[in-house]
Amino acid sequence: MRITEARVIVCSPGRNFVTLKIVTDEGLYGVGDATLNGREMAVAAYLQEHVVPLLIGRGSDRIEHTWQYLFKGSYWGAGPVTMSAIAAVDMALWDLKGKRLGVPVHQLLGGRSRDKVLVYGHANGRDNAETIAAAERYRDLGYRAIRLQAGVPGLEHAYGVGRGDLFYEPAETGSPPEHVWSTETYLDHVPRLFAEAREALGWDVHLLHDAHHRLTPTEAGWLGHRLEDYRLFWLEDPVNDLLQDGFRHLRRHTRTPIAVGEVFNSVFQLHQLVTEQLVDYLRTTVLRTGGITPLMKIAHLAEPYQVRLGSHGATDLSPITMAAALQVDLAVHNFGIQEYMRHSDATAEVFSSSYAFDDGYLVPGAEPGLGADIDEAAAARFPYERAYLPVARSVDGTVTSW
Template sequence: MRITEARVVVTCPGRNFVTLKIVTEDGVTGVGDATLNGRELAVAAYLDDHVVPLLAGRDASRIEDTWQYLYRGAYWRRGPVTMTAIAAVDTALWDIKGKVAGLPVYQLLGGRSREGVTVYGHANAEDVDGVLDEVAHYSGLGYRAVRVQTGVPGLASTYGVGGDRMFYEPADAAVPTENVWSTSRYLQHVPTVFRRVREEFGPRLRLLHDAHHRLTPIEAARLGSSLEPYDLTWIEDPVPAELQSGYRLIRQHTTTPVAVGEVFNSVWDCKQLIEEQLVDYIRATVVHAGGITHLRRIFDHAALHDVRSGSHGATDLSPVCMAAALQLDISIPNFGLQEYMRHTPETDAVFPHTYRYEGGYLHPSQEPGLGVDIDEERAAAFPYRPAQLPVNRLEDGTVHHW
C-alpha cells in the first residue's frame, strides 16, 4: 500500500488551518492537521519543501518507521514546526490504517477505556456578572467542567476574553496587537471571581482557570493557595513552560492541581515534570506533539506517574485534530479532560466529521479511520489571511509573556 500523493491544503474559514492529505495507490486517503497558530505557513513550507517529496513510494502501513524516519532522519529534531509537520503525516497514516482495517482508530489503540470523553468549555466575559451568565449557559448545555476567565479591572483587555464567547480566536491581526498586563491586579481579582462562581453554582461543577504562563513561581504559588477554597480542577500554565524547576516551588505552597503542556512538542519537554510529579495534567496535543504515535508515548509515560491527560483543544486545532484526539482520549487509561472550543459553521463545513457532543461528553467517530475529512473545494473558497497572536507588555512597557 504505497503512497502516491501528498498535498498540503491551506484554508481560512474564519481562521487559518493547514491540512495534509495523503493518497495511496489503492485510492485510500488520510488527513492530518498541521496548524501552528500564527506560524501556519512555516509548517506548510516545511511539509511542501522537506516532507512531501519523501513520502511518494513509502509504505503507508509503516507508521512507526515513517515517524522515526522523519524525526531521526532530519537531524534537526523537535521544535514546533518540525513536530507539527511530523504530526500531520502520522495522523494521516493512522487515518489510512483505520480505513484499511475497517475500524475506528481507537480500536487499533486497544479499544475503549470509557464510554465518553469529558470535555470542558470556556466561560469568559468582561466582568463577573457576565461570566456567571456564561457558566450558566455551559451548565445548561450539559457541561460538567468549565474554564473561567474574566476581564481584570483596570486593564483594557485580558487573555481568554473575546468578542465572540463561543468562537474566541486570539490571532486577530496581521501585525500583533499589543496588550497591557498587571500581575498584581490579576492576583487580587481572580479569587473574587471564583468565590462568586462557587456561591452561584455549588461544589459539583468542575472549574478550571488559565494563567497563560504569566506568573513567576511564587506568584503562581500565591494564586494556587488563594484558590484552594474553591476546589479548582486545575490552574493551567501558571509559569512559562521553560522554567520547569519552578514547579517544585509551586508544589511546596499549594494543593491546587496544575496543568501544563499545550506548547510542548515531545516527551522530553515534560519528562521532568512527569517523573517528579510536579504537575497533575499534561495538555500536549496530537498536532503539536508529533501525532498520535508520539502523544501516546507521552500519555503512557505520564500514566506511570499518576499524571492524567488534559489535551489542548482551542479553535486553532482543526476538526481533524479533534477527531484524532478523541480516538486517543477514549482509549488511554489515564484520561483526565479534553478542552473543547466549538468551531464555526464554516469550519465544520470545510471539515465534515462525525464525532459528536452529548451531555458533557464528546464521542469519537465510529467510522473507519478518524471519521473526518477536508472538503477541498470548500476550502479553496477561503484563502489564507495573515493573523498573528498578540504581544503582551507590562504597564511600564516591558515585553511580558502573552
C-alpha cells in the first residue's frame, strides 16, 4: 500500500487546527493532528514543504521506519515543530494500518489493558465560589476527577480561567493578551480554594490543580506541603519542566503527587524524572512527543518505575489527537488518567469521533483505525485566524511563565 497523496488542512472552528490526511493507492486514507497552539502555520509549512514530498511513493506499513527516517533525517532533533509534524504522519499511518486490517489501533498495540479510560474535566471560575459551583456541575455530570483553577484576588486574570463552558479557550486573535501575575498572592490563595472545595465536594471526587511552571522548587515544595491535607490527585507543572534537578528538591518537601511533561518533545527530556522517580504522572501527549510510536516507548520506560500516563488533552488538540491518545490509554498497563475537554460545537462540525463520555470515563468506539475523521468541506467553512496564547508579567513588569 503506497502513499499517493498527503494533504495539509488548516482550519479554525473555534480555534486553529492543522490536520494531515494521507491517501494510498488502495483508496484508504489516514488522518493525523499536527496542531501547535499559537504556532500552527509553522507546522503546516514544515509538513507541506519538507515532509509531504518525502511521503509520496513510500509504503504506508513501515511505521517505525518512517518515524526514524523523518526524525533522524531532520538532523536537528526534537523540537515542537518537528515533532508535531512527525506526530501527524505517525497517527495517520497507524490509522491507515488499523483501517486496512479492520481493527482499532489499540488492538495493534497489544489489545486492551482496560475497558474504559478515566478522565478529568476543568472547573474554572473568577473566584472560589464560582469554581466550586462549576466543580459541582461536573460531579453531577458523572465526573470522578476534576481540575480546579480559580481567579486570584487582586489579579484581573488567572491561568485556567478563560472563555468556554466545559472547555477552556485561552488563545485570542490579534496581539497576545497580557496578564499580571503575583506568585505571593497565588500561594496564599490556593490552599483556601482546596479547603473550601473539600468542604463542598467531599472526598469521593479526585481533585487536581495546575501551577503551570510558575513556581521555584522552594515555592512549589511549600505549596505541595500545604495541599497534602486535601489529598490532591496531582499538582501539575509546579516548576519549569526542564529544571529536572528542581523536582528532586521538590520531592523532599511534599508527598503531593506530581504531574509534568505536556511540553516535552522526546523521551530524553523525561528520562531523569522517570528513572529517579521524581514524578508520578507524565503529561506527555501523543502529538507533542511525535506520535503513538514514541509515546508507547515512553509508557514502557515509565512502567517499571511506577510512573503513569496522564496525557494532556486540552482543546488545543483536535479530536484526532484525543482518539489517538485513547488508543494508547487503553493499551498500556501504566495508564493513570486522561485530560478531557469537550470541544466546541463548531469543532464537532468539522471533526467526527467515536468515543463517548459515560459516568466519568471515555469509552472508545469499535471503528477500525483511530476512530476519528475530518470533514474537509466543513473545514473549509472555518478559515485560519492567527491567534496567540497570553503572555504573563509579574507586578513589576517582568515577563514570566504564563
